[in-house]
Amino acid sequence: MHRRLLLAAGIYLLVLLGGAVAGFYLSDVGVIDVRPANEPDVHRMVVSAAALYVVTAAMPFVPGAEIGLGLIVTLGSRIVPLVYLGMVCALLLAFAVGRFVPLRFIVAVLARLRLRRGRELLDRLARLPPDQRANYLAEQMPTGTPAFLLRHRYLLLAVAFNMPGNSIIGGGGGLALAAGISGLYGVVPFVATVAVAVSPLPLMVLIGGYLPGG
């Protein structure tokens, strides 16, 4: 058992090290050099990418934070405010869809897009009574999650948005969609929760000194 744990920890450390090395080189080669010659083209690309980012990150099981990081690596740290805004808009879009669009219609759209896991998530939620849908989220949290988190649904949602690997339980888009479907989250508190919950990564990039192309 200990040997397996050590092996897992070793592999995890290697992955972290590999990521750090790749990030070091990507920060130099990845950033697009914006010049007077290409600025209008870069502008069109940024606006298109931002629109696409909002739509894709709103979908269940799409790793929105990772796509946002990809945009930052490609366009430099000056794009961080737009990536933050895009992620907030994506989560609000998913929430609004869950809140105002009939569940049956969302399931049909996801089935049409062949997003199997997203459809299965909504199928599970649809079978639950509305007051138990928020509990579903709590059940997906790792064992050992502090009890006070489970009692405060907005805090729980904020933690779930930032949990590494949350795309396994639906990603930011899936969590926001589930929150909207549950009907247990008010619009204004949800907006405030998202605005705060999405901010750690952009703040880490800006304050942490990662400034490619800045």
Place this chain on the structure above:
Amino acid sequence: MSFVGRIGPQGQPDLDDTIYFNDGQFWSAACTRCGFAPAPYWARRVGDAIEFRGTLESPERGVFTYVGVVRDGRLSTEINWRRDRWYWSIDRDLRFVGTLAGPDKAAMTVQSAIVVAAGPSPDPERCPR
């Protein structure tokens, strides 16, 4: 009066360019191709040098602010390029270094520069990098 030289990143200007001063206006051949129209400039004599500054604007590509000096037939100017978009602002320093050209080099008139700058298809391949 015109100066033939190169424009580009501060360390290594790499694009052939000519800066013209005529009729109270100044313009750059390379920047004109990118939609930067001729504009008035300000100049003063300081000892044996002439200092000048001016701003060229393009509706698509932002603003070039020139601050330069002419001494011994040589023009050296810092150029700040700024482009504000709603999501970010690009702020970058460029440089032009050139020498006074003969009268035959002043082929681009202010009228033709205005026409080129307002042209329907600026040539991005020949814009400052």
